[in-house]
Amino acid sequence: MTARIIDPAEVARAYRDGIRGEVAALESPLTLVGFLSEDGGPSRTYASYTRKGCEDVGIRFDLRKVTRLQAEAAIEAANEDPDVHGMLVYYPVFGTQQDTYLRDLVEPRKDIEGLHSFWARCLYGNRRTYDDGKKAILPCTPLAILKLLDAAGASTTDADQPYAGKRVVIFNRSEVVGRPLASMLANDGAEVTSFDIDGPLRFVPRGTEVGHAVEETSVTRGEALSAADVVITGVPSRSFALVAAHELRPGVVAVNFSTLKNFADDAKEVASSFVPRVGPMTATMARRNTLRLYLDRD
Amino acid sequence: MTARIIDPAEVARAYRDGIRGEVAALESPLTLVGFLSEDGGPSRTYASYTRKGCEDVGIRFDLRKVTRLQAEAAIEAANEDPDVHGMLVYYPVFGTQQDTYLRDLVEPRKDIEGLHSFWARCLYGNRRTYDDGKKAILPCTPLAILKLLDAAGASTTDADQPYAGKRVVIFNRSEVVGRPLASMLANDGAEVTSFDIDGPLRFVPRGTEVGHAVEETSVTRGEALSAADVVITGVPSRSFALVAAHELRPGVVAVNFSTLKNFADDAKEVASSFVPRVGPMTATMARRNTLRLYLDRD
Structure with a gap:
């Protein structure tokens, strides 16, 4: 098996067409x-x-x-x-x-990037609307990754909890991408293991009201990877041990948003879909947020 | 001449007595x-x-x-x-x-420490009140330093601009102490030269409405120190060249809020007042802020 390679520029096109029309x-x-x-x-x-x-x-x-x-x-x-x-x-x-x-x-x-603490508080508290029903803005890169996961077939058809039952591993827990992404996926039902230099954390779903909780864990990289339906990497270091085929479940969806390579070449042989980069989709989501904020202004 | 040594615990006592009574x-x-x-x-x-x-x-x-x-x-x-x-x-x-x-x-x-961005925006914009006349909270350490400067006789009797005409040098431009302190002193009329590892900046007074402006400058340490009425240090590095007597104007008021020594011993021979540490006054200002926020709650 060789992974289907998802081109973010290709996926972004439909979104761009929609934005252009609006x-x-x-x-x-x-x-x-x-x-x-x-x-x-x-x-x-x-x-x-x-x-x-x-x-x-x-x-x-x-x-x-x-x-x-x-x-x-x-x-x-x-x-x-x-x-x-x-x-x-x-x-x-x-x-x-x-x-x-x-x-x-x-x-x-x-704030079209969705990085203001106002938006972060909405996201971490799973408050999806503000001002009586306007949809909260999500940070561009995590939102882009969610859209690419959809395109890669990683989500389910459950409208409320599209990641219910899914196990996700994320290498990166920055305030800009890794932490919001883990929270968004857990809000959507996924069990997320988040690795960063200061160790692993688990983001676990807690239903549509609360969203998610975060727990300490002693799970190892090997244990987490071998159980994961989705693996997302964003490690900007050449000393990171590349995620290799033997660590992965066959059929896994793999996403790399680092500018460096984080997956070994053989990972593509076991993954069902591979997203090698995210950038063009991030830029498109920034435009989408711009339009949304314009339409929702007072 | 030998500088009068200002003991922050001593200065704090009167404030503590006032707080205790209230x-x-x-x-x-x-x-x-x-x-x-x-x-x-x-x-x-x-x-x-x-x-x-x-x-x-x-x-x-x-x-x-x-x-x-x-x-x-x-x-x-x-x-x-x-x-x-x-x-x-x-x-x-x-x-x-x-x-x-x-x-x-x-x-x-x-937020008794006055570190929330809400308070920072008040301070940088020289908005001294909020909610129709309540006095804005100031961050504890810069506030403590201002009170110690008062005790050291560094301020004038001008109620609106107590530092009008005064030249101040600050070594430290952190978001917690150095930058707010430079802004507060410039809001009060001082011309402040702020040094940090990425170079000097000037905080210049712009009247009671605007408060102050910040400008790039190429002034050297030597030039700034030789003109300064007040020198405040907060450098947490042993590689910092200690501020020495030959760099200072006779009669300068010197304050060190670093846990390390930032002034050479001979500095005391030219300074009129020397504040060797600030800690006890910071703690007292935290209590003062606690009381003020309590009294101003809705």
Whole structure:
């Protein structure tokens, strides 16, 4: 058996078509503002991808170059500006804890990345709506991975708990991807084992009201992997021991969102589906969040 | 000339007497809850100091031991509990970015440390009141340093801008002490030069409405120190070159809040006042914030 390779750009296409159609039907232009504080580096490249992605679906992208010291006032002005519908801050700005301060300075209803603590609290508490029925925004990369898992056939048809009975292993527990992703999957019924440098944790489903609970565990990598229906990796280190075929259940769905390779080549021989990267889907989900926040604005 | 040594425990006494009197006059008990997630280490020691400090002024201190995984739910329950008037979380809980999430999970009106982003936004925007006239809470250590500067005679009698015309140098720009302290002093009229590992910044006064602005600067340590009326250090590194007498203006007020020595011994020979540590005053300001939040609760 060789895994079906899932191309995130391909899966994203249908979403982009949908977004393009909805944006075209809007009566006024939809504007996303990006704040870039560095002249070079990966942020600049990422901003040019954002521009292309926005143009592709008809969203106006307004990239504003700011110094690190201008960023705070620029974000506050954009918070108040009714013509700014979404915001994207390219980090690092200071490269210190001050960036965390900036991140939470963005008005949640303009935070298209879904990283504001307002959205994090919704997610961890399994509160799926806010303001009397508006759907809560989810962080882009975890949301992208959920959509790719759907495309890979990893979910069930249970509308309330699409991951009921599924076992998931995630290598990464960052605040940006790994922890929210584990929580979202457990809210959807999965039993998730989360590995990070400070050890494993279990995210266990607790029904649609509570969502999930988190528990300490002493499960080993080998035990968790051999039972997993889904394995998701996001380890940005070359010293990580690649996940190999002999560790995996035949038919597993495998996803890597690290920029480094986290699966050994032979993993594809046992997996039913393999998602080698997530990036294009993340960018599409950012556009989707932009549209959603626009439609749900007061 | 030899500097007058300011003992923070001595300065704190008058504040403690005031707090004790106000607490004694309350009709119902005032309860501060501490959350401790480690069995040993500095947090446990700090918690025992908190207990002593609370007992000294008549505040009930309820120390709750929680596992790291219980902390989130415990904070949320205390947020809702009308019998909990203030909260203190002993970090590290996770020792990762997740601790930042926990910090902002504390209801601001129970955050006696004044570290919630709600209070930070008040401070950086020079909004000194909230909810129609209640005085905003300030973070304990910067507030303690301001009170010690008063005791050292560093401020003027200008009620609106007590540091108008004063030049201050601060070595430390952390989100917990150095940055809020620089902002508070500039809001009060001081021209502050802030040094950190990523270079100097200037915090300049902009009047009582705006408060202050922050500017890039290429000023050197030598230039800044030779002009400073007040020098405040908080560098937790033994490789920091100690601030020495020949760098200082005679009559300078010197404050060290690092647990390490940041001034050379000869600095005392040129300073008018020297504050060798801040800790006892910080603890007293935490109690003061607890009382203030209790009195201002709805």
